Amino acid sequence: MKDIELVYKGEIYRIPNRWDGMTDRQYIRLVADLLRMAAGGLSAGEVRINWLCDIMNWDRRCFRTEEQIANLVAISEQLTFLFQINYPDNNAVLDGMDSETYELCRRVDPFRLHLHIARVLRRLDYQYVVDLCFCAQLIPAVRVKEHTYQGYTVEKGYGVLTCSLTALQYIEARELIGHGSESLPLMAAILYYPEKLYNSERAHALAQEFSALPPELLTAISFNFQAFNNYLFSKTPFSLLSKFKSNPDHPITTDASDALYDLSKDGLGDARQIEQMNVLTYLKVLRKKTIDAVRDMKGFGWDKTKISNEVGLPISVIDDII
Structure with a gap:
């Protein structure tokens, strides 16, 4: 998602359209508004407008005329990083779309969406959800x-x-x-x-x-x-570790706590040393163990279905590994 650029009286103003573009205080005020939204006190649109005024140091009370308010709303609607829109049945109505159109439908309100499918989307029971996926420490x-x-x-x-x-x-x-x-x-x-x-x-x-x-x-x-x-x-490549089927009947553990202490049995250190291992190192080891296990089974002559049942990964993921 690109930042928003505004030109006013010859000057360029940039509005961050991302989570890591705010200070800790701005982030905390945003979360306070999200809590109010969850309690029914604010709409998604109001949350966006409040954040826009906060990040740009604008006084919302100064927007009085119909044109000023319309401009404020139009700018706020370009802030697409905050929310995703969920449609019924795990967004089934969007199945088969190309990635760009799909992303647009998940980010832009159907009443503001200039696509043919918008007419269909407007009739559905959709919900705004906070899009929590970013790599930053906003409260150091x-x-x-x-x-x-x-x-x-x-x-x-x-x-x-x-x-x-x-x-x-x-x-x-x-x-x-x-x-x-x-x-x-x-x-x-x-x-x-x-x-x-x-x-x-x-x-x-x-x-x-x-x-x-x-x-x-x-x-x-x-x-x-x-x-x-x-x-x-x-x-990240650690996404492999999220592909395990729920409650699979297989001996390779996917429980994070169990997996942590299993590494001690593999000779990587005692329990205390494993606990203090850096989290990214820990995830790298788990990922490598998973890949090695799949490839070893393939080397034993097992077919993909048997490997999938044993390890607990979908066949499509098995294909990617071998």
Whole structure:
């Protein structure tokens, strides 16, 4: 998604159309609006307008005439990074579209969409959902009472992805996704753990202190981590690890916690060393083990169906590996 460029009185203004184009305070205010939207207090359009005025330092009250308001709305509707539009039956109505048209239909409201299919889409029960998929750390530090806690780092400069999370940190935080607001202080304590060596017990004890943070900040921390997790498994080679069938009847474990300690059995270190392994190293090892297992079975003369049943991966993924 490209940033938006405006020309006004000979000057060019650029509006970021991406998650990593805002400050931590702007991000937290956006999350506060998203919480209001979830509670029915704001529409998706109002969230976009509020964010646009915030990022551009515009006073919304200054937009008074019909033309001014129409221009503000038109600009805000070009902000496509915030939401995706979900249509019934897992977007079945969009099946068979080319990728560009599909993406357009998922980003632009059907009442603003200039395509023939828009007439059909307008009659469907569609929903706006927050598009949490990006690679950035938008809240590098948080202050809790008298202490400042530095968060994990995420970088992808020069085409190289790096992250400071340990394997155990990542796994424990990931297991809390979707567990409701009561789990948010613990997730924050895990992700902003202050000591060099991560300690699960101490992180859990620290959660009480993080419970003093406002809900919009705790939610912002959770959203940021969810977005990074989604990025890992949709935009990187680690997406292979998300292809396993649910509850497959096979001996190769896909549970993150089990897989972590299985690496110790493979001679990669004791349990403590494996826990402190960098998360990206951990995922690289799991990916390699998966690929090696599939290729070994192929070498044994197994057909793709048998390999798929044994490993728990779809045949299409098996084809890509072998």
